[in-house]
Amino acid sequence: MTVxxxxxxxxxxxxxxxxxxxxxxxxxxxxxxRPADPRHGDxxxxxxxxYAKSRKLNPRATAEQLVAALAPEIRDxxxxxxxxxxxxxxxxxxxxxxxxxxxxxxxxxxEAGAAASSGKSGQVWIVDYSSPNTAxxxxxxxxxxxxxxxxxxxxxxxxxxxxxxxxxxxxxxTQFGKLIWAYKRQRDDAALASEPLEEFERLYKAGNNAxxxxxxxLDEARQELVKLQSGDTENLxxxxxxxxxxxxxxxxxxxxLGIHFDLTLGESFYNDKVEAVYESLIRAGLAETSQGALVxxxxxxxxxxxxxxxxxxxxxxxxxxxxxxxxxxYRTEHYHASGALYVVDKRQGDHFEQLFLTAKKWFxxxxxxxxxxxxxxxxxxxxxxxxxxKTRSGDxxxxxxxxxxxxxxxxxLVDEKSAELPEGERAEIASxxxxxxxxxxxLCQNRSxxxxxxxxxxxxxxxxxxxxxxxxxxxxxxxxxxxxxxxGEGEAGATALETPTEIALARRLVxxxxxxxxSIAQLCPHFLCTYLYELAGxxxxxxxxxxxAVDDLAIRARRLQLCARTLLILECGLNILALKTLQRx
Ligand code: ARG
Numbered sequence: 412m413t414v415x416x417x418x419x420x421x422x423x424x425x426x427x428x429x430x431x432x433x434x435x436x437x438x439x440x441x442x443x444x445r446p447a448d449p450r451h452g453d454x455x456x457x458x459x460x461x462y463a464k465s466r467k468l469n470p471r472a473t474a475e476q477l478v479a480a481l482a483p484e485i486r487d488x489x490x491x492x493x494x495x496x497x498x499x500x501x502x503x504x505x506x507x508x509x510x511x512x513x514x515x516x517x518x519x520x521x522e523a524g525a526a527a528s529s530g531k532s533g534q535v536w537i538v539d540y541s542s543p544n545t546a547x548x549x550x551x552x553x554x555x556x557x558x559x560x561x562x563x564x565x566x567x568x569x570x571x572x573x574x575x576x577x578x579x580x581x582x583x584x585t586q587f588g589k590l591i592w593a594y595k596r597q598r599d600d601a602a603l604a605s606e607p608l609e610e611f612e613r614l615y616k617a618g619n620n621a622x623x624x625x626x627x628x629l630d631e632a633r634q635e636l637v638k639l640q641s642g643d644t645e646n647l648x649x650x651x652x653x654x655x656x657x658x659x660x661x662x663x664x665x666x667x668l669g670i671h672f673d674l675t676l677g678e679s680f681y682n683d684k685v686e687a688v689y690e691s692l693i694r695a696g697l698a699e700t701s702q703g704a705l706v707x708x709x710x711x712x713x714x715x716x717x718x719x720x721x722x723x724x725x726x727x728x729x730x731x732x733x734x735x736x737x738x739x740x741y742r743t744e745h746y747h748a749s750g751a752l753y754v755v756d757k758r759q760g761d762h763f764e765q766l767f768l769t770a771k772k773w774f775x776x777x778x779x780x781x782x783x784x785x786x787x788x789x790x791x792x793x794x795x796x797x798x799x800x801k802t803r804s805g806d807x808x809x810x811x812x813x814x815x816x817x818x819x820x821x822x823x824l825v826d827e828k829s830a831e832l833p834e835g836e837r838a839e840i841a842s843x844x845x846x847x848x849x850x851x852x853x854l855c856q857n858r859s860x861x862x863x864x865x866x867x868x869x870x871x872x873x874x875x876x877x878x879x880x881x882x883x884x885x886x887x888x889x890x891x892x893x894x895x896x897x898x899g900e901g902e903a904g905a906t907a908l909e910t911p912t913e914i915a916l917a918r919r920l921v922x923x924x925x926x927x928x929x930s931i932a933q934l935c936p937h938f939l940c941t942y943l944y945e946l947a948g949x950x951x952x953x954x955x956x957x958x959x960a961v962d963d964l965a966i967r968a969r970r971l972q973l974c975a976r977t978l979l980i981l982e983c984g985l986n987i988l989a990l991k992t993l994q995r996x
Contacts, residue, residue: 414510416524417924419444422454422501425485426477433480435462435473444501446925452492452500453918459497470497508917509908512976515920516899518983524924526571529931537575537742538564540754541670544581545657545677546590546611549664550807551800551864552756555789558853560754561670561989562936563787569987570931575746576670579738580677582654585728588636589618591649592628595635607656640728654679664810667846669989681737685729688736689722695776697769698722707769720765732766739770743782750783752934757788757859787934790861792853800864814846820870821845824878829996840996844878845870847990851877854988855940875944877990880981883947885996887978890959891971898975905969912956916973919949923980927987936988943984950977 415421426442443458459477463470474497481491489501503511515521526532540560543553564574593614602610622629639646658675665671689705692698698705703725709715722732742751753763763786774781794800802808822841829837852869856862872878891898908914926942929935959970982992 414507414514415528416515416521417528417928418503418507418511418921419446419454419925419928420528422456422485422489425481426456426458426499428482429477429480433476435477436466439465446922447500451494452490452502453922454501455494456499456501459499463497473497474499503918503921505908505914505917508914508921511921512908512917512972515976515979517979521923521979521983522569522571525569525927525931528924528928529570529572531567531931532571533573534749535573535575535746536567537577537746537748537751538567538754539577539579539738539751540564541661541665541672542579542581542755543661544584545654546586546608546615547657548608548612548807549661549810551792551810551813552807553810554792554813554849555853555858556754556756557665557668557670558850558989559787559789559858559936561668562854562987563752563754563934565987565989566927566931566934566936566939569927569983572749575674575748576672577742578672578675578677580654580658580675582657582677583679583682583734585636586615587639587650587653588632588634589622590615590653591618591635591639591646592632593618593621594649594653603656608660611653611657664814667814667842668850669991676738676741678731678734681734681741682729684737684741685723685733688733688740691777692722692736692769692773695773697772697776707765709765709768712768714761715765715768718761720769722769731762732769735762735766736770736773739766739781739784743774743779748782750785752785752787754787754789757786757790760786760788785934787858789858793861793863795863795865797863814849816866817849817870818842818845820866821848821878824870824872825996828872832995836995840993843991843993844881844996847877847881847985850988850990851880851940854936855944857937858935875940877985880943880947880985881990881993882996883950884978884981884985884992885994886954887950887974887981888994890974894960894971896971898978900971902968902972902975904965905972906965908969908973910957912953913970913973916949916953916977919946920973920976920980923984939984939987943981946977946980946984950974 423442423444426444427437427440430440430442431437440462441458442456444454444456447453447455459474460470463473471493474493478491478493478499488507489503492500494500515524538560540563541553541557543549564576568574590611597617598614599610618632622632635646639650689698692707698707701719704721705723706719706721708719720732721730722736724730739751742748755763767784770784771781792800800808818841821844822837825837825841825844829840832840848869852864853862855875868874869876870878872882888898891900894901908917923942926938929938953973957970959967959974961967985992
């Protein structure tokens, strides 16, 4: 028997077949199978109601016909019940759960299953995330795009898509005039060597203050910008240096967060591509001049009919909108992507709405196919005072300090709980738990909401936290260690699942497919987090009810199998979220 990775798809297919067999209009009937409220079953088909209503049929009678026409295999695999006005509930029987557990013994089996059911297999997705501005530190405001973006890349890749990670850095802009002015006059080479981003920030401030105090400085800074924009060798070299150094500093943070970009095509890359955008949009009759700027109005939109999308500033310079339009065109021509996802703060919602509207009309006029464009938004990280998180003195918190503090705090937890482990191992665990706690706290919330950053809640062994899940992972490793086995060994000769806790755990394992599917379809990692937390809880219940190292080797084997599968799914799940895992804690 081959078992579907996602049992919902098997139920769906069986119902579609039954519809034809029962004489329903199969083309018009969509079974609409979803995970059910666990009190009623594993899956629920909701499609009968709408179908029966549109045809003035009695939904319960239609449901009965359908169930009677279901193939014998599906009746053998599920307990099936009609509920309420015409829902059909399916509860997987123990032998089906068992078969699923047997069939999904390693990561590749899970990936193959996910690819078969995700609907994304073979598609190409460009994910535009992190994308900070250069010459500045990354601060806490940059955390979410990086963490959520990477999880989304891994979710899509697990579902069989080809993912292109693009860091659309802000590496061009008027700030470079003042920065270069100060760089030439006031730079501290020692500081530049040891803490370059701090030094760039200091220089920018110095240039800015000097320009505010003295109009001749302001003028000189403008000249530096003009020189840069017109390709002056010296200024270009300084600018290049600033960007290289910035990227090297960003990469240190990306390494901690498990991020490697395929592309880093920042705003400057599109400098020579914006002219064609203006021309094309003017030719298409979409762009017009308004108060010296080139703009696009959207007359059909309640706000954007009066609030235009400015695609070239009145001084003739390109802006965020021009480069984003050029980027869409470039990506379409070079990557033939199914779509592009922009993992960006929801406060940029208007920008993306206008960008996508403009791109749609533009591509339509030109007869090009527009890939799917989606703003994957997220809320703000708040302090315990419910305001955007800052240091006590009101400054932005640097991401590297935040991650450093997380590791320190995790270290205290590890020292307290696992004093017996060698120093080097404790440091390693602290790094995994610390950084993982920050990532996980960010991912386990619905991304569109703001969330309150709380050290105590996030670095805790209790609740839906990274430490709790990592601890569950280490505990399963230790079960195998104590028996002198590796995970995956000792499963031969297992008897069928029997106790209620064994069956409940197996049922939970099977639901990995549902959580993964929800996360992939809605690009929301928190569904997977909630699932992993529930799985770890289910494992605890199993482990306290059913001893694993029993004398009866057949029972031991089947329980070891459940341990190994739980471990596999916890590790795969955490890896999809870009957390590192450990064997001991
Ligand atoms: N650099 C921008 C910022 O810091 C984010 C860029 C997002 N990506 C894009 N294609 N607009 O706000």
